[in-house]
Amino acid sequence: MNLTWSHAVLNVRDLDSMLDFYTGVLGFEVTDRGPIADGAPEIVFLSQNPDEHHQLAMVAVRKDDDRPNSLNHVAFRTPDFADVKTLHDALQGIDGIRVGPISHGNTLSIYFNDPEGNGIEVFWDTPFHVSQPHGTPWDTSLDEEQALDWVRETFGADETFEPRDGYYERRRAAAGG
Numbered sequence: 001m002n003l004t005w006s007h008a009v010l011n012v013r014d015l016d017s018m019l020d021f022y023t024g025v026l027g028f029e030v031t032d033r034g035p036i037a038d039g040a041p042e043i044v045f046l047s048q049n050p051d052e053h054h055q056l057a058m059v060a061v062r063k064d065d066d067r068p069n070s071l072n073h074v075a076f077r078t079p080d081f082a083d084v085k086t087l088h089d090a091l092q093g094i095d096g097i098r099v100g101p102i103s104h105g106n107t108l109s110i111y112f113n114d115p116e117g118n119g120i121e122v123f124w125d126t127p128f129h130v131s132q133p134h135g136t137p138w139d140t141s142l143d144e145e146q147a148l149d150w151v152r153e154t155f156g157a158d159e160t161f162e163p164r165d166g167y168y169e170r171r172r173a174a175a176g177g
């Protein structure tokens with residue numbers, strides 16, 4: 001068995017506002033939508049990975065007003081450091097969205113909530129590995145070079161801090177490939 005992550009499906013209250021946020025702010029595209037059977041609620045599929053039909057889907061069946069309580073957060077990777085900063089700034093101006101930057105040493109991340117309170121992380125990989133968990137707030141006004149200097153200063157004294165390539169080469173070797 002070699003399972004790879006594909007998608008998550010969220011039960012939502014207000015499909016239109018959730019779709020506005022995920023398409024307009026986060027850049028997802030609706031790849032398909034419709035009821036799964038006659039009379040069943042519509043399911044909307046979202047992706048921004050051309051190799052994945054959907055990374056997220058939403059079904060408007062949620063009735064409660066509670067905070068989501070079983071899923072801590074879903075996380076998305078971006079290859080561009082600048083995206084994390086741009087998104088951080090864009091989220092600041094949206095009512096009801098709280099955003100906070102956290103670095104795990106191996107990432108520079110922002111954490112925020114969607115309009116229905118689901119936790120989201122968007123992160124950029126640093127070229128480093130450090131054992132987890134680690135988490136320290138970082139300054140999103142830094143440029144890429146400054147941010148990487150800060151990561152080295154902040155996490156570099158940990159004995160497990162190393163180049164990310166070395167860590168993942170060992171993981172692949174241990175997995176037999």
Ligand SMILES: [Fe+2]
Binds near residue numbers: 121
């Ligand atoms: Fe995470």
